[in-house]
Amino acid sequence: MSDKHRQVAEEILVHVGGKENIAAATHCVTRLRFALKDESKVDKEALEQIDLVKGSFSTNGQFQVVIGQGTVDKVYNEMVGMTGISQASKQEIKDEAAKKLNPLQRAIKTLADIFIPILPAIVTAGLLMGINNILTGPGIFFDKKALVDVYPQWKDFASIINLIANTAFVFLPGLIGWSAVNRFGGSPLLGIVLGLMLVHPDLLNAWGYGAAKEIPKWNLFGLDVQKVGYQGQVLPVLLASYVLATIEKFLRKRIADAFQLLLVAPIALLLTGFLSFIVIGPITFAIGNVITNAVVGIFEVAPLLGGLIYGGLYAPLVITGMHHTFLAVDLQLIGSTGGTFLWPMVALSNIAQGTAALAMMFVVKDEKLKSLSATSAVSAYLGITEPAMFGVNLRFRYAFISAVIGSALAGMFISLQGVKAASIGVGGLPGFLSIFPEKWGAFFIGMVIVLVVPFVLTIILGKLRKEK
Structure with a gap:
């Protein structure tokens, strides 16, 4: 061999x-x-x-x-x-x-380098939350009742699963801090400390910020600083991580090795901590809310248009690598609103690419391409689309276009129905586990669309072209 x-x-x-x-x-x-x-x-x-x-x-x-x-x-x-x-x-x-990338490509690559390492933890959390949804969602197995209501002995079991699943999202700034500081050239351990500092239990929980009657404050020599945490927030920890890594690298170049353990980490964390709560946190929190409100507003005003554009453009974005930027938006939406309407379209887009690749198995006559089409379709149905997209569909452009059309139609439908995911999960057939159970019906209809439309279109166009 x-x-x-x-x-x-x-x-x-x-x-x-x-x-x-x-x-x-x-x-x-x-x-x-x-x-x-x-x-x-x-x-x-x-x-x-x-x-x-x-x-x-x-x-x-x-x-x-x-x-x-x-x-x-x-x-x-x-x-x-x-x-x-x-x-x-x-x-x-x-x-x-x-070295070959322009500034925009470098920025996108930086986001990818930060979020891809933590993706396994996020996806795992999404799958576990899906199991919790099955156990606690009313109307799935019994009329208007959840499984834990009918069988109370499963209630604590579901509670523990929910706790394990929620951990990655509750301490999301810790995960991002670790990955971001590492990416910016600092010490990952300090990144973890920075992230956890931003969600310290002594701070007002960000999810309770809007309902709080009074915001606790520190008084720093006449300056009032809000004692607010940044649970579920992305931008504050991203910028704070860059500042921490920059300060740490600056100090390491100027402090003798014998004193680095005593001085570098304490000074870097102290300066970054003060800057985070006084400047970075409030500004980026406001920017994050503006981004969230803008995205939500688009889908509330014109859900058909939003679903058509995002559902149709996601696969082309994968080709450019720009899809990684939307992972940060998904996490921001989950942290701010409790769910994301973007990720369900990602799951359906992946299925659409798999369906188009599967259809090519019935179109082409070359045995190697038939085998590649079948195996890459299975891979796409489980959330890994590269073999299907780059190995099959883009080679036969009409297959890729057929998948994009199916994904766009499904995106329009589920956006109109208000389908949301509680978390990011496996972007394929198992994706329904991350969808709120009350929206499973609409999501399954969207799934039927991406299983039928790309298949039929690819078969028709393939037969017209008479592939070998």
Whole structure:
């Protein structure tokens, strides 16, 4: 089998422009990731004809080749052995690729670098909240009653699940603080402390801010500072993390090693803490509310238009990498309003891409493409769309367009019905677990739309084109 992996590695190497065109290379769970000196030298068509290659695409300055879990590391090791290129970390590849990005792309990449590492915790919390929804949602199993009402012995079981699930959202600033400070070059441990400081129990809970009759305050030498926490908020901890990392790096360059343990962390946290509660927190909290109100306002005034635009544009945004910016908006909406109407459309968009890929299995005659279409469809139905999008649908543009049309129609419908998710979960068929149970019916209709429309459109357009 190693001979096959070596042959695949050789062919990939030739079609990405040779060893001399590779600035750095690494791999993730399913893909080879290249920072190439000149992407125009890539022979994409020949590359995708290689036996184990399921697709390829370029994003955020990286050229990525989709191979698959359990195989990609073997091909990568063969490539390293053949070329002698040093094994690079994902961060080194990102840093090399970032040199080619414009300021907007760098900003989007920064958000992705911050939120992707914490995504497993958020998705896990979403799945657990889905289980809690099944146990506590009225009308799911019994008329107007929840399962825990009929079987009270399950009530405490559901309560513990809810506590475990809510932890990631209650202490969200701690997760973001850890990831953001790490991304900005500071100490991740200080980021955790900063995030938890912003949700300290001595502070007024942000979720009770609007209903509070009196806001507690500190008096700092005549200056009144509100003692308000930032539960569920994204912007305050993001900006505070940047400030903390900047101060820490500044101090480490100027304080002798012997005194760094005693001085750097205390000074950095103290300065950032005061700035967070006096300046950063109040300003970013207000900005976050403006963003939330603006997004909510659009979908309240014109839900059909909002659903059409976001449902239709999400997949194209994935191609550019800009979809990562909306993860922050989702988390802000969940923290401020208790739910997000954007994420349900993400789940349906993923299903639509999977459906279009599945339809291509009945359109194409090439056995490799049939196999790729089937496996990538299953992957998309479970929330991983890259193989379906880049390996199949974008190769046959009408399949991608069919998926976008189905997603847009479903987005219009569920937006009109006011479908919301209590959390971010698995963006595919299991996505219903994150939807508020009272909106399951509308979400399932949206799911039917993205299972039927892309399939039918892809089949019709494919037959008209008579694919081989």
